[in-house]
Amino acid sequence: MTVLRTVDLTKKFGDFAALDKVNIEVGEGEVYGFIGPNGSGKSTTLRVLLGILKATEGRAEIFGKDSWKDAVEIHKRVAYVPGEVSLWPNLTGGEVIDLLVKLRGGNSSHRREELIQKFDLDPSKKCRTYSKGNRQKVALIAALSSDVDLYILDEPTSGLDPLMERTFQEYIIEEKKQGKSILLSSHILSEVEKLCDKVAIIREGKIIETGSLKDLRHLTGTILLVETKKPILDLANVRGVSGIQPKGNAVSFQVDSGEVAYVISYISQFEIVRIESSPPTLEQLFMRHYEVSDKTSGIGAGGEA
Amino acid sequence: MNRHLIEGTGTLIRFILRRDRLRLPIWIASFIAISVIVAIAFAGLYQTNAERIAIAETMQNPAVIAMLGPGYGYGLENYPIGAITAHEMLLMTAIVVGLMNILLMIRHTRTDEEDGRIEMVRSLPVGRLSNLLSVLVVLTGVNVLLALLLGFSLTVLGIEGMGLEGSLLYGSALGASGMIFAGVAAISAQLSSNARSTLGFAFTVLLAAYIIRVIGDLRNEALSWFSPLSWVLRTEVYVNNYWWPILLTVSVALVLMGIALYLNSIRDLGSGFIPSRSGKDKASKTLLSSFGLVFRLQRTGFIIWGIGLLVIGVIYGSLFGELETYFDEIDLMQQMVILVEGFSLTEQFIPLLMSIIAILSTIPVLMSILKIKTEEKNDRLEHLISRAVSRNRLMGSYLAMSILTGFVMLTLSSIGLGVMGNIVMEESLSLGTYYSSAMVYFPAILMMIGIAVLLFGWAAKWTGLVWLYLASAFFIVYMGSLFQFEDWVEKLTPFGYVTRIPIEEMDYWSAAIMVVLAIGFIAIGMIGFNRRDIGK
Ligand SMILES: Nc1ncnc2c1ncn2[C@@H]1O[C@H](COP(=O)(O)OP(=O)(O)O)[C@@H](O)[C@H]1O
Ligand SMILES: [Mg+2]
Numbered sequence: 001m002t003v004l005r006t007v008d009l010t011k012k013f014g015d016f017a018a019l020d021k022v023n024i025e026v027g028e029g030e031v032y033g034f035i036g037p038n039g040s041g042k043s044t045t046l047r048v049l050l051g052i053l054k055a056t057e058g059r060a061e062i063f064g065k066d067s068w069k070d071a072v073e074i075h076k077r078v079a080y081v082p083g084e085v086s087l088w089p090n091l092t093g094g095e096v097i098d099l100l101v102k103l104r105g106g107n108s109s110h111r112r113e114e115l116i117q118k119f120d121l122d123p124s125k126k127c128r129t130y131s132k133g134n135r136q137k138v139a140l141i142a143a144l145s146s147d148v149d150l151y152i153l154d155e156p157t158s159g160l161d162p163l164m165e166r167t168f169q170e171y172i173i174e175e176k177k178q179g180k181s182i183l184l185s186s187h188i189l190s191e192v193e194k195l196c197d198k199v200a201i202i203r204e205g206k207i208i209e210t211g212s213l214k215d216l217r218h219l220t221g222t223i224l225l226v227e228t229k230k231p232i233l234d235l236a237n238v239r240g241v242s243g244i245q246p247k248g249n250a251v252s253f254q255v256d257s258g259e260v261a262y263v264i265s266y267i268s269q270f271e272i273v274r275i276e277s278s279p280p281t282l283e284q285l286f287m288r289h290y291e292v293s294d295k296t297s298g299i300g301a302g303g304e305a
Numbered sequence: 306m307n308r309h310l311i312e313g314t315g316t317l318i319r320f321i322l323r324r325d326r327l328r329l330p331i332w333i334a335s336f337i338a339i340s341v342i343v344a345i346a347f348a349g350l351y352q353t354n355a356e357r358i359a360i361a362e363t364m365q366n367p368a369v370i371a372m373l374g375p376g377y378g379y380g381l382e383n384y385p386i387g388a389i390t391a392h393e394m395l396l397m398t399a400i401v402v403g404l405m406n407i408l409l410m411i412r413h414t415r416t417d418e419e420d421g422r423i424e425m426v427r428s429l430p431v432g433r434l435s436n437l438l439s440v441l442v443v444l445t446g447v448n449v450l451l452a453l454l455l456g457f458s459l460t461v462l463g464i465e466g467m468g469l470e471g472s473l474l475y476g477s478a479l480g481a482s483g484m485i486f487a488g489v490a491a492i493s494a495q496l497s498s499n500a501r502s503t504l505g506f507a508f509t510v511l512l513a514a515y516i517i518r519v520i521g522d523l524r525n526e527a528l529s530w531f532s533p534l535s536w537v538l539r540t541e542v543y544v545n546n547y548w549w550p551i552l553l554t555v556s557v558a559l560v561l562m563g564i565a566l567y568l569n570s571i572r573d574l575g576s577g578f579i580p581s582r583s584g585k586d587k588a589s590k591t592l593l594s595s596f597g598l599v600f601r602l603q604r605t606g607f608i609i610w611g612i613g614l615l616v617i618g619v620i621y622g623s624l625f626g627e628l629e630t631y632f633d634e635i636d637l638m639q640q641m642v643i644l645v646e647g648f649s650l651t652e653q654f655i656p657l658l659m660s661i662i663a664i665l666s667t668i669p670v671l672m673s674i675l676k677i678k679t680e681e682k683n684d685r686l687e688h689l690i691s692r693a694v695s696r697n698r699l700m701g702s703y704l705a706m707s708i709l710t711g712f713v714m715l716t717l718s719s720i721g722l723g724v725m726g727n728i729v730m731e732e733s734l735s736l737g738t739y740y741s742s743a744m745v746y747f748p749a750i751l752m753m754i755g756i757a758v759l760l761f762g763w764a765a766k767w768t769g770l771v772w773l774y775l776a777s778a779f780f781i782v783y784m785g786s787l788f789q790f791e792d793w794v795e796k797l798t799p800f801g802y803v804t805r806i807p808i809e810e811m812d813y814w815s816a817a818i819m820v821v822l823a824i825g826f827i828a829i830g831m832i833g834f835n836r837r838d839i840g841k
Contacts, residue, residue: 050691053838072695080691086684088602089419089499091584091592098588099598105693124586128419128499 001028003150003181004049008058011044018044020205021058026150026183026198031176033196034185041205042185043083046154049183050080062150076105079143083154083185085135087127093138094123100142115141118167133159144171151175151182157191169195190279221256223278224263229271238266254280310570313431317439321413325443332405333451336479337458340394346788347390348464357384364392367627368654371519371620373397374535378544385466387543391475397783399537400515402451402479403486406444407507410490413440416500418575427574437491437569441562444487452480471543474551478537481554485533486511488561495568498577505609512613519620523627533557595694596702602680603673603706607713610669614714617665618721621658625651626729648808651730655742656805658722660782663746664800666714667753667775674707674757678768686839696835704754704827711750719743734807742806748819749799755826762833774798 004026011019019041026032036042047053049060051071060067062074087096097112116123119137127135136159143151151172157165172182172195186192192199193213201209221240226232227250235251236244240259245252255263264275322329351357361384364376374396378388414437417423423436432438456473486507493506514532521529529535536550572578591597600607628651677700680686689699723739753775760768778798785795795801802815 047687047840052687052690053840054836071690072693075691076693078691082684082687082691084684088598088685089501091601092586094586095584095588095592099592100688100692102588102593103595103689103692103694122583124583126581126584129581 002026002064003028003030004062004183006045006049006058006060009045009048009055009060010057011041011048011053012056018205019048022202022205022207024200024207024210026181028181029176029179030198031172031182031184031196033192033199034183034202035187035189035192035199036185036202037187040202042187042202043154044205045202046080046083046152046183046185049152050075050078077149078152079104079146079148079150080152081136081139081143081154081156083158085132085139087130087135087138089128090126092124092126093121093130093134096127096138097123097142097145100139101146104146104148111145112141115145119164131159133161133164136160137164140168144175149180151180151184153182153184155185155187157186157188165191193279221254221280222260223252223254223280225250225252225274225276225278226267226272227251227274228267229273232267232270235267238263250274308432310432310434311438312435313429314435314439314442317426317431317435318442321439321443325409328409329447333447333454336398336402336451337455340398340455341458341462343394343784344390344459344462344464344467347393348386348462348467350788351386351389354383357386357389360389361392364389366631367523367624368621368658370522371624374518374538375522377541381544383466385471385543386464387467387471387475390467391542395475395478395542396534396538399479399482399534400511402448402483403511406448406483406487407490407504407511409444409447410440410487411494411500411503411507413443414491414494415497415503418494419498419500424574434566434570437494437566441487441491441566445484448480448483448487451483452476455479467543470546474540474542474546474548477548477551478540478542478554481551481558482533482537484558485554485561488558488565491562491565492568495565495572496578498575498579498581502579505605509609516616516620523624594702595689595699596705598689599676599702599706603676603710606669606672607710610710611713611717614662614666614718615721617662618718618723619725621662622722622725622727623729625654625726628654629730629732649732651726652734652738652807655739656808657782659719659742659746659806660800660803661779662718662722662743663715663749663803664775664779664782666711666718666746667750669714670707670711670750671753671757671771671775673710674703674754675761675768675771677703678761678765681765681839682841684840690839697831700758700831700834704758707754708751711747711754715743715746715750716740738807745804745806745811745816746800748816748823749803751823752799752819752826755823755830758830759826759833760830762830762835762837765837 002025004024006022006024009019009022010017022041022045024032024034024045034042034045044053048055049062049067051068051074054068062078065074067074087093091099094116097116101112119141121134121137121141127138130138136156140156143153157168160168169191172184175182176195182195184192184195196213198212199210200207225247232251235241235253240256240263241253242256243252243254351360361376361379364373365379370376373392376388376392378384414423417436426436427433452473453476455476456469459467459472459475460469489510490503490507493503493510497503497506514534517532518529518535518538521527521532521535533554536554539550540547568578592601677686686699690696719739719742720736722743723734723736726739727733727736753771756774757768757771760771778800781790781794781798782800784790799819802819804810804812804816
């Protein structure tokens with residue numbers, strides 16, 4: 001069942017089209033990753049979905065209702081964490097959490113104390129004294145202690161330290177187990193990989209890729225940086241290798257997830273001096289995307305590879 | 306001074322001038338324009354010496370002294386027009402110049418610090434004192450420039466009795482007041498760790514300076530020495546042209562600035578000397594609604610304004626005793642109050658006081674409704690809108706708060722006025738008379754709210770215009786009594802349609818029309834708010 005979807009959603013600020021025919025669809029119980037570089041339109045999409053901004057064209061629906069007209073009804077079952085959390089400087093974190101939970105109109109803060117402890121927040125401090133990470137925690141705690149069906153989270157871990165990031169991920173996994181749906185925007189691919197069933201990639205207001213993680217497996221392989229004594233022969237034709245780039249004495253390339261063992265055994269015959277692996281960055285992903293679209297469109301212009 | 310402390314000051318000065326390249330010229334030009342216009346107008350109004358002496362006489366009453374400070378030069382054979390202009394304008398302009406300095410100082414110190422911009426600057430090869438020093442230099446420059454430009458502008462008008470020395474002194478008095486309050490704001494910015502309470506602290510000093518001066522001028526000359534606003538009035542500009550008050554004011558200003566620099570050098574970035582306390586870790590029941598939040602955010606301001614208006618009521622009320630005696634002695638104050646038969650002069654004076662009190666009461670009312678704009682700009686409306694709070698309920702909470710504010714402010718000031726007035730007068734009036742003379746202004750205040758909501762709904766960028774409208778209402782009331790404007794001028798703002806209780810018969814029609822219009826404006830504004838994007 002579809003919980004949330006946009007149909008040809010377009011949003012213009014004056015002449016500038018921040019969103020251009022965006023289509024995404026989140027099913028019940030799904031964790032949906034929404035990735036793109038800064039300024040690509042992630043926050044704008046989420047804000048339209050919450051009825052904060054009005055769509056110029058197209059539709060945005062949550063629970064089958066129009067997200068502009070039925071905003072209040074929808075919000076009773078949605079928790080949102082904005083991308084930039086700005087709080088009231090002279091209220092304490094605890095007061096803000098209680099207020100935000102209460103204004104949802106839902107029931108009590110059944111997990112308030114537990115969350116405050118897990119996220120290691122001092123709720124008696126005034127919000128003006130909080131760092132960015134602490135403000136983020138306040139918004140997260142308020143969201144997670146509400147009993148809702150859908151979470152809309154805009155780069156929720158920005159500003160959190162790695163320990164807190166993990167705490168957050170644990171909670172998301174728990175919510176998912178309980179059948180809750182989650183729309184999560186991020187520019188960190190590894191986070192999305194860990195949590196999401198489906199992803200959409202947005203760039204300059206346009207969706208350039210959607211699908212399940214399995215579908216995009218080729219996109220989320222491993223990047224290897226290898227230095228060998230002998231030059232690696234015929235690398236371009238090895239199964240699962242793509243995006244070859246010389247880097248000084250070494251060479252960097254992407255390996256599809258299923259083929260890592262095979263590729264390593266192949267290159268080991270050229271006497272490995274150094275090997276580093278990393279997940280592909282968003283940049284590499286986009287570059288690959290253009291490689292692909294260049295090939296298919298046959299234009300073949302530009303590109304570094 | 307250690308050079309390291311002030312490294313980069315020159316660059317920062319240029320940076321401030323660039324950021325304020327519109328703001329500063331607009332401020333300065335407005336001061337010059339208003340002063341010049343008023344000077345020309347007065348010169349036209351009071352052309353003969355007899356007229357000037359007559360108006361000077363009528364301004365020698367306690368109400369005017371309370372409002373504008375004592376006059377001077379009485380008994381001069383040839384009374385200069387400059388003395389009238391200065392008596393009428395100097396204090397009020399000095400207050401606004403002070404306000405400008407406070408706002409600019411805080412904008413470039415605490416606000417920048419709170420938003421983390423100073424941290425970025427300080428990570429560069431820039432001295433610890435450079436930012437504060439550069440703001441102080443810029444503001445001092447602005448005040449000196451204002452003094453000179455104003456002095457020369459008034460001189461070139463060529464009005465007899467407004468010569469070069471007097472005009473330069475007039476400008477300098479304003480510039481010196483500006484410097485004092487730049488210093489006050491600079492110290493406030495060191496004491497408190499956030500921009501809001503810095504502003505509150507500096508405003509309180511300004512208000513206290515005014516009130517101390519009122520009491521000093523009416524009752525106890527010695528007290529006046531504690532208010533810088535009294536000092537600049539002692540220049541007796543265009544008559545005796547004393548320069549020592551300027552010297553005194555500027556010296557004190559420099560000392561204040563020095564103290565601010567010292568405090569700045571010994572504190573941590575981001576901190577203040579008044580520590581910020583922790584609060585409750587759970588919200589009380591009263592906070593847990595959108596109105597609860599709105600009230601909580603404005604509680605301090607609400608209380609301070611309430612006390613302020615009560616005090617203003619009491620001060621005006623305490624004048625009534627003296628007015629009674631004064632009116633008995635003088636034939637009439639033709640210029641200030643139009644004589645109506647069957648009413649005591651005190652009764653006729655009430656509407657004038659009330660119109661000023663009502664306009665003052667509108668300030669916290671507009672602040673209260675426009676708080677929603679600040680919240681929107683700071684991305685905090687998002688928290689409410691993204692929860693089960695409709696836009697109507699949100700706007701409704703701010704409306705309720707501002708209407709409540711208007712009601713409470715009018716109530717407190719009229720009670721202060723009435724109770725104190727009745728204590729000092731021999732023939733007392735009923736409290737109901739005072740109360741209704743204040744409450745008739747309620748529809749006009751509603752109209753101002755309506756206009757604010759209308760602008761906020763459809764043209765949020767332009768909501769500031771409602772302040773300009775209120776300022777012109779004040780100007781019309783303040784100047785109207787002296788300029789004898791045509792009737793239509795008074796009718797330009799809602800305050801011109803209010804019945805003058807107790808001397809006029811209540812006009813229910815105009816009150817009802819204002820209420821209906823206000824509701825209409827609010828409704829249209831809400832429609833706009835419901836249709837637009839929320840955000841910056
Ligand atoms: N209120 C606005 N007015 C004009 N342009 C805007 C506004 N909000 C966002 N934008 C522009 O829309 C684009 C998308 O922004 P945003 O959705 O915040 O990106 P992201 O969240 O992906 O970083 C950016 O180019 C941004 O400058
Ligand atoms: Mg964003």
